[in-house]
Amino acid sequence: MTWPRAVAGAILTRMKRFAWTAAALASLAAPCAAAPAPSAADAPRPPPLRLAIAPFGKWIGTAAAYQPLQSDPNYAGLLAEQFSMLTPENAMKFSVVHPRPGADAGSFDFAQGDALVEFARAHGMKVRGHALVWHDQIPDWVTHPFPSDAQLVSTLQGHVAGVVGHYRGKLYSWDVVNEAVDSDGTMRATLWSSLGPEYVIASAFRWARAADPNVKLFYNDYGAESSPTKADAIYELLQTMKASGVPVDGVGFQMHLSADKTYGDFSVLLKRFAGLGLEVQITEFDVNTDGSPAQLQVQASLYARGLKACLAEPKCTAFVTWGFTDKYGPRVGQAPLMLDASYRPKPAYDALEQALFPR
């Protein structure tokens, strides 16, 4: 992969900061099939983020979308070059992976998910499966005709067993339950929680564990970094799950941030939940802006704070962003990611490099 011309120019201006020898790059590059070998014709360059974070024993990841991976070589190249972990943005959500009723082979559609998993395998990337039980992106067949409680349990069990079973042995982790706690700290009222939130959550983790004994099982949610009420509610939920023997391994903090808000110390949050004996990850990091230079600087400092919080917490294994280029994604108008829509590094990208190589 070579960077687009504009990006290469930006990189060249920064190359002097790094004293990378060919030997150092080669030793770090071992797990990265996509990293080009240095040669006389290919001048030294800053290490991709995935290589820069490797000595910390952590992964840097991003949500990845199926469509641009097929159609945009720059997208595919940068994804492989810069990241060591990948979360399918939509490809493993209920509506995509399980579009038809039932739980037999014809009910599922693993084409997009399989393509992303194969891409990750080919480039030495870990995969975070996302997301099994969520109130959003559910296909119509689940609720039309409206199911009895017994039918709903059977649908969800078939979904979890079918999807986790299909990917058994191939993923690092699953977001088993996503956003079960509402913004006010109460359990969210959803189709699934109508069965009893504790029952559904505990069952989903047990079904997932039965379908893949080795994949890490995560609870994933938003807002804990800005709402003490929500953070407390998630903490109590996880504490109860641990105490009742529910097989939960980790907690993911989405961290969809805004440059016009202020935040406390993310490392305090990570440490608190690590204290439950859980692995912690930052799973969907992005920072909405108005696109102004001032907000892009605030964005950069928040990216640095997020990454540094993960680096500082021994039980934090990954810093994952919700995409990497402002060209694609759910919030393109708010320029929330580390590269601009032409793949040029933004201050946020520089801030990540700086956090990994303090000078």
Ligand code: GLA
């Ligand atoms: C939530 C979900 C993600 C994604 C984002 C969009 O955070 O977990 O899958 O849909 O919203 O911003």
